[in-house]
Amino acid sequence: MAFAQTKDSCLDCHANLPNLLGVSATYSQNIHAQKGLTCAACHGGDANSDDPEKAMSRAAGWKGKIERKQIPELCASCHADAERMKKYNPSLRVDQFQQYKTSVHGMKWAKGDSKVAVCTDCHGAHDLLAPSDPRSRVHPSNIATTCSHCHADADYMKPYGIKTDQFANYEQSVHHDAMVVRGDLSAPTCTTCHGNHGATPPGVANVTAVCANCHVFQAQLFATSPHKDAFATMGLPGCVTCHSNHAIKHPTDEMTGMGPNAVCTNCHTQGDPGATQAEAMYNQLTELATAIAASDELLGKAERQGMEVSQAKLQTAQARDALLKARVTVHAFRDSELKRKTDAGLAVTRQTYAAGEKAMEEWRFRRVGLGLSVVAIALVLVGLGLYIRQLEQR
Amino acid sequence: MASPVYSVRQWLDERFPLEDIRALALKKKVPVHRYSYWYFLGGMTLFLFGVQVLTGALLLLYYRPGADEAFESVQFIMTQVQFGWLIRSVHAWSANLLIFMAFAHLFSVLFLRSYRKPRELTWVSGILLLFLMLGFGFSGYLLPWNTLSYFATKVGTEIPAQIPIVGRPLLLFLRGGEDITGSTLTRMFGLHVAILPAVATLLIGVHLALIQWFGMSVPPGLQAEWQALPPEKRDIRFFPNFVLRELMAWYVALGLLGALAALFPWGLGVKADPFASAPAGIKPEWYFLAMFQTLKLIPAKVLRMDGEMLGILAFGMIGAVALLLPFLDREKPFNTRRWITGLVCVFLGYMLVMTVYGWVAK
Secondary structure: OOOOOOOOHHHHHHHOOOOOOOOOOOHHOOHHHHHHOOHHHHHHOOOOOOOOOHHHOOHHHHOOOOOHEEEEEEHHHHHHHHHHHHOOOOOOOOHHHHHHOOHHHHHHHOOOOOOOOOOOHHHHHOOOOOOOOOOOOOOOOOOHHHHHHHHHOOHHHHHOOOOOOOHHHHHHHHHHHHHOOOOOOOOOHHHHHHHOOOOOOOOOHHHHHHHHHOHHHHHHEEEOOHHHHHHHHOOOHHHHHHHHHOOOOOOOOOOOOOOOOOOOHHHHOOOOOOHHHHHHHHHHHHHHHHHHHHHHHHHHHHHOOOOOOHHHHHHHHHHHHHHHHHHHHHHHOHHHHHHHHHHHHHHHHHHHHHHHHHHHHHHHHHHHHHHHHHHHHHHHHHHHHHHHHHHHHH | OOOHHHOOOOOOOOOOOOHHHHHHHHOOOEEEEOHHHHHHHHHHHHHHHHHHHHHHHHHHOOOOOOOOOOHHHHHHHHOOOOOHHHHHHHHHHHHHHHHHHHHHHHHHHHOOOOOOOOOHHHHHHHHHHHHHHHHHHHHHOOOOHHHHHHHHHHHHHHHHHHHOOHHHHHHHHOOOOOOOOOOHHHHHHHHHHHHHHHHHHHHHHHHHHHHHOOOOOHHHHHHHHHOOOOOOOEEEEHHHHHHHHHHHHHHHHHHHHHHHHHOOOOOOOOOOOOOOOOOOOOOOOOHHHHHHHHHHHHHOOOOOEEHHHHHHHHHHHHHHHHHHHHHOOOOOOOHHHHHHHHHHHHHHHHHHHHHHHHHHHH
């Protein structure tokens, strides 16, 4: 196998053939080409020879088109070799093939299923770019689309009997919004929860652990909550029971309580102890959210009138923090614990609302003061005018 | 028994020539004609300067110059000090009205040709006072230490830095270093409350003394008209007739300031953060907008010369011409008077258009 050669006779000929055989103009941007690897690194043969017979000689190891079933092992021949990979990127992992063999893709591949994803399906072959390249198929912003090429194809997925709505659901989710709309590359995409090379659907017992990778506090609170054992008994998969999996919407306070949009109603019925707790939690959250909104409105009104309320506005951030903490604390599913958080926020909103009222009172005082001053000035002006007239009539 | 007022007056009369001063005041006359309302602009400018001195002195009771304290102290004035909001808003509004009034006064003097002989030095002192007022505006703008003032000062101090030879030393002098820091703030504070007021007080004294010495100017056209008409009473006494009218104008200005302060209190903005990026579309105060917009429009290179430097030199030339205008005004041999009026009209139109353009431009 050839490495880091400067001459590549394969490219010299194939670039002039009517069928480029994948050797496109962008091939030079391929990460392997940039590292100095020639076509022979994968396809074998002698890239130093200008004689097609020698260059594509089976005796020289030329393999021609690589069969799909050979791809994982071919890639692993370098990428699982720590010594070899150190020369190119010492920090690159070399366990991809080992992981792949534990994945659903790899296990089916091992059984001879040639339809399952192999390395090039996700990474590309001649157009293979570094994952950090925004154009790469495995760049965080492109992963979901890459997975959807197979997993959103109903015909392709038919033999496996799995759903194909994951991508459509993900597109509706708060995670997709964070990744695509806000451009937050740390936001979850398919591989964040399912793994990449070792891709597998998380089992019921693992769902909370997967979400906990990012949502640490929520997971800790859930672990102490009465729902943990109840869910385990009922065989419910933790977080996704309320939040769903791929179509995770932005959580709202209405998800708690017993209203039409509440998820608590999925298990609890009106009047049971859980429903009472759920309603109490909903009321506490909405009370604080309403108090913050009222304070914001009043302070905004005062500010629009030109009043200086920046300190009160800054203070409102503490109430917002309290609401944020309260929304996290919901996952303990204990209204007493939630109340401590919402009470702290309500204490702040009482102060900020009072500051807003004081500002508006001051604003009204200024108006009255202005009116009285204008009257006083007008009277002085009239008096002066009359005095001047009298003076000049003498 | 004599009244206390009479007693005090008698006491003063025995020691100072009050009667002479009173006689002089009663003797002083102010011409009355169709343009005499322009005479009030100078007095209005003086009144607004007085408001600035008074409100500025009150603000000094609480203002603390320092990058860590300035913003907080102005916030304290606006929210905690009794009527602090009123004092600061009146100070800020009055500063703007003062500069507007100074410009209005300047152009009225220009169009009425009051700068001509023998009032050349009155004009020169007036122009110097206008420059000082702009200096007050520039130095005072940074004092609240908010984002807008920080970046406006950054841009503003970069402009004189373009002047050849003295530019960079001037920038370092104004900033107290390479960047806008607490040192710049203390420099601007010193300029604003000590150096500029001292020079301004001196110049106002000279300006007023010259006005008293020469009296009010009557436009040349009117003087010719008056000579052709039969003599009649064409003046009023300065005291009390004119002074009372001026007092009415001052009251109107006071009412306007109060209304502006109550209805549109001067905002405080966000505390300056030297590490933040400049706000988009940052602009200077309206009185620097025409100059700012002109410098923005000048190409980077004009005839191989730096465009911005050329613009600054041009404005410097305009300033110098304005200062020396009375000495350029000659009826013969080139009839410069007509030229001056035409150029002033063009300049005024240009300044207005560029100010509006700068205001609406993004």
